[in-house]
Amino acid sequence: MTKTFHKSALSIAVAFSATAIFSSAQAMEPLNVVSWGGAYTMSQEEAYSKPWTEKTGQRIINIDRSATGLAGLRAQVEAGNVTWDLVDMLPADAKIACAEGLIEVLNHDELLSPAPDGTPASEDFIPGALDECFVATIVYSNIVGFNTEMFPEDNQPSTIADVFDLENFPGMRSLQRRPINNLEWALIADGVAHDDVYDLLATEEGVERALAKLDTIKDHVIWWSEGAQPPQLLADKEVAFASAYNGRIFDAQVNENQPFGIIWDAQVFELDGWVVPKGKLDVAKDFLRFSTDTERNAAQASYISYGPARMSAAEIVGNHIPTGIDMTPHMPTYEPNFATALPKDDDFWADYQDELNERFDAWLAR
Amino acid sequence: MSDSMHGSHANPSNAGDNGVKAPLVAADGRPLKVSLRRALFKNKLRAILLVAPLMLFLLVAFILPIFSMLTRSVESNEVRTILPTTALAIQAWEGDGLPDEQVFAALAYDLQEGQRNRNLGRVASRLNYEFSGMRSTITGTARRISNIDSPDSWKETLMEAHRNWGNPDVWTVIKRESRGYTLSYYLAALDMRFDTDGSIVRQPESRRVYVDLMIKTLWMSILITFLCFLLGYPVAFLLASLPMRTSSLLMMLVLLPFWTSLLVRTTTWIAILQSQGILNNMLVALGIIDDQARLRMIYNEIGTIVAMTHILLPFMILPLYSVMKSISPSYMRAARSMGATGFTAFRRVYFPQTVPGIGAGAILVFILAIGYYITPALVGGESGRFITNFIAYHMQVSLNWGLAAAIASILLGLVITLYLIYNKLVGSDSLKLG
Numbered sequence: 001m002t003k004t005f006h007k008s009a010l011s012i013a014v015a016f017s018a019t020a021i022f023s024s025a026q027a028m029e030p031l032n033v034v035s036w037g038g039a040y041t042m043s044q045e046e047a048y049s050k051p052w053t054e055k056t057g058q059r060i061i062n063i064d065r066s067a068t069g070l071a072g073l074r075a076q077v078e079a080g081n082v083t084w085d086l087v088d089m090l091p092a093d094a095k096i097a098c099a100e101g102l103i104e105v106l107n108h109d110e111l112l113s114p115a116p117d118g119t120p121a122s123e124d125f126i127p128g129a130l131d132e133c134f135v136a137t138i139v140y141s142n143i144v145g146f147n148t149e150m151f152p153e154d155n156q157p158s159t160i161a162d163v164f165d166l167e168n169f170p171g172m173r174s175l176q177r178r179p180i181n182n183l184e185w186a187l188i189a190d191g192v193a194h195d196d197v198y199d200l201l202a203t204e205e206g207v208e209r210a211l212a213k214l215d216t217i218k219d220h221v222i223w224w225s226e227g228a229q230p231p232q233l234l235a236d237k238e239v240a241f242a243s244a245y246n247g248r249i250f251d252a253q254v255n256e257n258q259p260f261g262i263i264w265d266a267q268v269f270e271l272d273g274w275v276v277p278k279g280k281l282d283v284a285k286d287f288l289r290f291s292t293d294t295e296r297n298a299a300q301a302s303y304i305s306y307g308p309a310r311m312s313a314a315e316i317v318g319n320h321i322p323t324g325i326d327m328t329p330h331m332p333t334y335e336p337n338f339a340t341a342l343p344k345d346d347d348f349w350a351d352y353q354d355e356l357n358e359r360f361d362a363w364l365a366r
Numbered sequence: 367m368s369d370s371m372h373g374s375h376a377n378p379s380n381a382g383d384n385g386v387k388a389p390l391v392a393a394d395g396r397p398l399k400v401s402l403r404r405a406l407f408k409n410k411l412r413a414i415l416l417v418a419p420l421m422l423f424l425l426v427a428f429i430l431p432i433f434s435m436l437t438r439s440v441e442s443n444e445v446r447t448i449l450p451t452t453a454l455a456i457q458a459w460e461g462d463g464l465p466d467e468q469v470f471a472a473l474a475y476d477l478q479e480g481q482r483n484r485n486l487g488r489v490a491s492r493l494n495y496e497f498s499g500m501r502s503t504i505t506g507t508a509r510r511i512s513n514i515d516s517p518d519s520w521k522e523t524l525m526e527a528h529r530n531w532g533n534p535d536v537w538t539v540i541k542r543e544s545r546g547y548t549l550s551y552y553l554a555a556l557d558m559r560f561d562t563d564g565s566i567v568r569q570p571e572s573r574r575v576y577v578d579l580m581i582k583t584l585w586m587s588i589l590i591t592f593l594c595f596l597l598g599y600p601v602a603f604l605l606a607s608l609p610m611r612t613s614s615l616l617m618m619l620v621l622l623p624f625w626t627s628l629l630v631r632t633t634t635w636i637a638i639l640q641s642q643g644i645l646n647n648m649l650v651a652l653g654i655i656d657d658q659a660r661l662r663m664i665y666n667e668i669g670t671i672v673a674m675t676h677i678l679l680p681f682m683i684l685p686l687y688s689v690m691k692s693i694s695p696s697y698m699r700a701a702r703s704m705g706a707t708g709f710t711a712f713r714r715v716y717f718p719q720t721v722p723g724i725g726a727g728a729i730l731v732f733i734l735a736i737g738y739y740i741t742p743a744l745v746g747g748e749s750g751r752f753i754t755n756f757i758a759y760h761m762q763v764s765l766n767w768g769l770a771a772a773i774a775s776i777l778l779g780l781v782i783t784l785y786l787i788y789n790k791l792v793g794s795d796s797l798k799l800g
Binding site: 067068070074097098100101102177222225237238347350351352353354355357358359361362363364365 | 483484485486487488490491494495498499500501502505571572573574575578579640641642665743747748756761762763764765766
């Protein structure tokens with residue numbers, strides 16, 4: 001069967017162009033792509049993998065290990081046996097992996113295709129999307145979702161301060177079990193201006209103030225650790241609010257018709273994208289180029305509500321393919337949603353996460 | 367009795383040689399002793415060869431990893447290997463004020479070298495555990511000075527690149543961690559740290575995490591073991607005393623969940639115990655509790671204890687059952703016939719005979735419980751969290767493998783100590799799995 005598979009792969013490749021024949025040589029080996037699983041991997045499958053396999057015959061194997069991607073990369077490189085070809089990763093982890101020499105340095109303009117109008121890649125991606133070893137594919141957002149049925153119709157929550165307001169918005173909350181996002185939200189809910197959040201968090205008083213704010217709701221919080229938990233907790237009405245990745249809440253809203261709402265106020269947005277493990281550039285570069293071109297980048301946004309990282313792609317985002325609804329108002333980057341957004345400061349967290357994780361754990365145990 | 371037989375056997379040979387000691391010989395003329403030893407050696411060799419694959423497997427899959435884990439918990443060669451010239455130069459610094467120009471120059475050289483080889487990340491992460499902000503200090507400085515050749519003063523250049531280089535505490539940390547080994551992982555695991563003057567002090571209260579959690583893990587594992595005993599004993603008794611046909615049906619009820627996936631069993635408890643779950647709905651429907659006052663039975667200690675007791679119950683029931691099965695019913699009948707009441711007969715005759723089964727079951731359940739981390743992570747919420755969750759966290763997320771190894775080693779030491787105490791009190795020869 002594999003023989004005929006390769007044969008047909010070859011004939012398809014021949015039917016294309018000379019460059020396609022070159023890639024068919026690699027079609028012999030499937031590509032191991034590491035990602036986050038769930039609705040997110042599904043969107044990559046639809047937007048990148050299926051068209052890629054159709055075009056070249058190379059199979060894509062999905063591995064759902066991005067949550068522990070850095071640990072996996074380090075273990076594989078240390079053991080001298082790298083089996084992953086392309087890894088979906090957060091920029092903060094990519095920075096660490098890059099400094100440790102676990103992933104390849106990328107020459108963006110050479111590796112990535114330009115926009116349809118000829119703009120080179122380095123100018124087509126949104127600011128910060130291209131790092132030394134990293135190519136962002138999407139902009140996603142950490143938001144607080146809520147179950148609309150748990151509040152009266154005339155009193156639905158809309159700001160991050162509402163999450164900390166037990167009096168007007170009673171019920172349990174679910175927050176991710178880590179300091180990132182929670183400390184930022186606590187300070188913003190406590191009246192700190194967006195621009196001062198990270199400067200304040202670098203000080204002892206800032207951390208104390210954030211934890212003191214979190215103390216006010218601590219007894220009403222269920223802490224989650226897997227991305228699939230918050231939509232489940234909301235659907236079970238186990239909690240009224242849950243922090244989540246915006247795509248997960250969107251998925252539950254449109255695909256499962258859950259009565260969920262999203263508080264876009266003070267959304268903490270960050271990027272997510274590809275890195276190439278050490279020594280895998282030759283194997284992965286064709287798929288890397290394909291999956292980051294304008295058309296593919298825009299296509300992914302038709303399956304999940306994460307904003308494309310290319311400006312040329314953002315212009316051509318269409319409707320949600322499974323249900324046909326307009327994606328625009330569900331995007332983190334949609335103007336009204338984006339008005340009070342806070343960019344996650346990766347440099348701050350790279351320095352302070354060891355210490356703040358410890359403080360956060362100690363605070364939780366108190 | 368065997369002595370006298372031995373003696374009577376040896377005597378004739380002595381007598382036959384008229385007091386002169388001549389060795390017994392086997393049929394082939396070799397001395398019997400040699401021949402016997404050879405035969406025994408062959409048997410031994412065969413036995414060793416038979417277990418050799420297992421021993422090899424244990425060595426590779428069990429003993430070596432544990433050894434490597436133990437070394438990781440004290441190993442700290444990042445500074446030595448990635449900043450080698452600095453590690454050498456800083457030895458001359460006594461710790462007063464800032465080091466001199468020579469050390470700064472050495473650091474600058476190492477950073478430029480590291481930036482070229484792209485291996486600064488490891489040492490940046492390592493030092494960031496000891497001093498928050500070191501990650502960006504190192505990577506940022508390395509980026510900034512990568513094109514500077516030989517300035518007037520490296521000291522000023524570096525302090526300009528990042529203010530942390532003007533902080534003597536940073537240099538203290540670098541000197542301390544340049545020895546190749548470190549105690550800081552163990553100290554961190556015991557909620558302690560090095561003070562800036564090198565003495566060992568407790569962490570400030572806002573950063574103490576592990577000791578309390580370790581005690582809680584122990585205490586909850588003991589509680590779970592006890593609950594398993596309480597619930598498992600009657601079940602095992604029933605299994606052992608019912609007629610075969612009913613007992614094998616009952617046995618299926620014990621074994622079926624045992625064979626079911628751990629995740630399935632854990633998530634089932636979520637469906638049962640959550641506030642909109644089956645149990646709460648039933649209690650509300652029966653009017654026992656108010657709809658507004660649903661019980662919180664999951665995402666806290668109760669969730670962990672209930673789910674883990676259920677999951678580990680078969681490990682208590684099965685050894686108990688096999689021990690009880692081997693107790694002859696005639697002992698109880700004899701006790702009753704001599705006038706003991708049912709309870710006395712149970713207490714003085716039956717129960718003592720089941721103690722080896724309890725011991726085996728308790729050890730199994732306890733050791734499994736203390737190492738569990740998936741179930742507590744899913745149903746334990748915050749208060750039902752185990753120390754093992756932190757080991758997993760440091761292995762997979764924070765990548766602080768040294769700290770994970772230190773916590774794991776302490777846990778291992780604790781379990782071994784407890785086992786030795788148990789062995790002293792109960793005796794391991796009284797363990798019985800069947």
